[in-house]
Amino acid sequence: MRLINALISDIKFQSKQGFYLVYVIITAMYLIILSLLPENITSIALPLVVYSDPSVLGLFFIGGIIMLEKGQGVIQVLIVSPLTTGEYIVAKVISLTIVSVAAASAITALSFDGALNWAVFLVSVALTSGIFTLCGVVINAGCTTVNQYILKTIPYMLLLVLPCFSILGSNLLYPLTLIPSVAALRLMLGAFSETVWYESAALILYLFMANFLLYKYAVKVFEKKTVYQD
């Protein structure tokens, strides 16, 4: 019940702070750009655009949300309430995942009419959102200013996003799929192409595990750097 209340709180907070309006504007921009591209390029650009939404945007959004909560001091109030760190983080992940899934679905439905495995697609968006939101919580834990957060985000982004280009290269680079961001992109691309089911299943399982481990780590780091002040 507390988790549901935390989720409702997060949705209310994000809505009042204007995050959803930003999302709508960005989604509209994506749609306009995609509509201007030739059809053969759209099918390549779309998965990349949709991938960047829960990943890059998600990372900055979670940073902004937690920094606002820190700035307004409400995080201190939540810490001295029965809400657990785990519930706090899960509510953030779910609220941002809902937005990511909604935005990705809208962009894809309105700009793509080719073959698509919707189930795999939606799961890949959700799991990608989870990975990047949790990374955002970890990065944010020790930050006191937005600038600090942005600076700290850069190496994480390089580490997570650069290896994604390995997908374009030879199969020798396949082991880089162990990096969750690469696994997530591979899963998403798979939804748009004919991928063997067991590869998708393995990637989903792996990303679930990565989300779980990252969640455990995020709880630990958040408690160490944000909850306890010793």
Place this chain on the structure above:
Amino acid sequence: MIHIENLEFTYSNSNKKAINNMDFSIKKGEIFGFLGPSGAGKTTTQKLIIGLLRNYNGSIKVFGKERNLWGKEFYEDIGVAFDFPNLYLKLTALENLKLIGAYYKNGRRDPSSLLERVGLLPDKDVRAENFSKGMKMRLNFVRAILHNPELMFFDEPTSGLDPVNAHIIKDIILEQKSAGKTIFLTTHNMSVAEQLCDRVSFIVDGKIVVTGSPKDLMLEHGRKIIRIEYLKDDKLVCEEFEMRSLGHNQNFIEILNKYEVKTIHSCEATLEEIFIKLTGKNLL
């Protein structure tokens, strides 16, 4: 309710003890004031009891159980109002209360009646960002008591409030005490401590210097005399008399009978004077 024994604490980035060999107890239904200048260790002690700081030496027992053995359920019965308002600025007063209140299992009080009590009901649908500091502090305060906690921590609860609203907050604190709640108050406002606290502790450099009821301390450290001001030949004259055998002091009786008395005061010490006397430090 709270039992502290041989408490010691050092911040990880310091080699100086922030809290040094501290002992005190707070009984159920008591208002206990923690008084001292900034940096004395008041907030550190409060954070240790609340559980925001770990790795202490000694013992902190709250509700009969060692603090570091409590989980998150501890906060069901704890209310905390920090010394600055922590509010969702884009949410209204009512939304702020409902949102935080939703995290507690305990029977919640009606947010509207609490807002009415602190004069914020007409502004219940106004966003907190449009509130003055005083309004934010009042909202902050009622949020801490919304879930009807047994133990409350108030840090400078009347800071930033005008005398009328400060009076309302003090009244609510006394009502909480009458309802059997326990209150831990940290402040450097001596008059608030005098008016509210059953007992106070003076804290300096992480140590408790003295603990006692404000009344007892004021009498113990005061001068046992009375000061009388009266008009004599159109001039205001001030004289002091020993309290002992005052009823037989002919000079005093003569003043009462013969002159127009303007003021009569006993000369017990103020808490501020006692603090300075015992610690050699100022409270600010």
